[in-house]
Amino acid sequence: MRRRLIAGNWKMHGLKAQLGEVEAIAAAAAANPQIDVALCVPFTLIAPAVAVAGALPIGAQDVHAADKGAHTGCTSGEMLRECGATLTIVGHSERRGDQHETGHDAWAKAVAARRHGLQVILCCGETAAERDAGRAERIVQSQIEKSLPDGASADWLTLAYEPRWAIGTGKTPTLEDIAAIHAIARAKLRAMVGDAADGIRILYGGSLTGANAVEILAVDNVDGALVGGASLTAGKFVPIIEAAA
Numbered sequence: 460m461r462r463r464l465i466a467g468n469w470k471m472h473g474l475k476a477q478l479g480e481v482e483a484i485a486a487a488a489a490a491n492p493q494i495d496v497a498l499c500v501p502f503t504l505i506a507p508a509v510a511v512a513g514a515l516p517i518g519a520q521d522v523h524a525a526d527k528g529a530h531t532g533c534t535s536g537e538m539l540r541e542c543g544a545t546l547t548i549v550g551h552s553e554r555r556g557d558q559h560e561t562g563h564d565a566w567a568k569a570v571a572a573r574r575h576g577l578q579v580i581l582c583c584g585e586t587a588a589e590r591d592a593g594r595a596e597r598i599v600q601s602q603i604e605k606s607l608p609d610g611a612s613a614d615w616l617t618l619a620y621e622p623r624w625a626i627g628t629g630k631t632p633t634l635e636d637i638a639a640i641h642a643i644a645r646a647k648l649r650a651m652v653g654d655a656a657d658g659i660r661i662l663y664g665g666s667l668t669g670a671n672a673v674e675i676l677a678v679d680n681v682d683g684a685l686v687g688g689a690s691l692t693a694g695k696f697v698p699i700i701e702a703a704a
């Protein structure tokens with residue numbers, strides 16, 4: 460039985476003025492101990508968020524593949540750990556798109572995060588053009604193949620299926636389409652890591668809100684959600700936590 464995980468991704472949002480939201484989300488997480496909740500905030504907010512989050516895991520949204528070196532503007536796994544992060548997202552579609560990150564980049568970042576004891580949320584998902592061309596399943600399989608580290612297991616890795624065209628758009632795939640991709644992703648995990656695949660959570664992400672959470676979370680092989688816009692305030696995020704609990 461996989462425990463559900465609801466993870467928030469604040470993207471490039473959040474100043475210290477928003478720490479009250481972190482506290483309220485942490486209180487909701489504590490009130491719903493039957494599920495896992497986590498919040499991935501901007502680098503600058505990790506330490507302040509950790510200071511008010513209690514038991515709520517605070518994460519980053521990216522990590523560099525190297526441990527240190529001449530990489531201006533980048534942040535290593537060791538740095539994330541030092542400021543209190545316990546997890547990181549890698550391979551988010553906004554990084555694959557905006558920063559031209561490849562499947563290999565996501566793989567190297569996941570390996571680095573693991574090396575530093577961070578939990579990893581590894582993202583995959585097709586573009587609108589790829590879906591329209593009937594290639595969504597192949598793209599997701601190929602992204603998992605290129606970015607899943609050897610030895611991936613439930614104790615440190617979670618997969619997130621996030622169709623790129625659904626992120627921040629208010630559009631979501633049909634429940635049948637979500638079920639189809641999650642089944643394909645589960646099969647791909649099984650082919651790559653064997654029985655360990657059964658324990659690995661697969662989150663859905665893309666315009667998930669309090670209004671559609673119950674039906675999406677009920678889909679087979681959907682073990683939780685990665686939530687962007689609707690995680691920015693407790694008012695919007697807590698109903699999703701409660702829908703999952």
Ligand code: PEP
Nearest residue numbers: 626627664665666687688
């Ligand atoms: C995300 O950024 O991972 C995401 C799913 O965004 P949104 O919920 O806003 O679509």
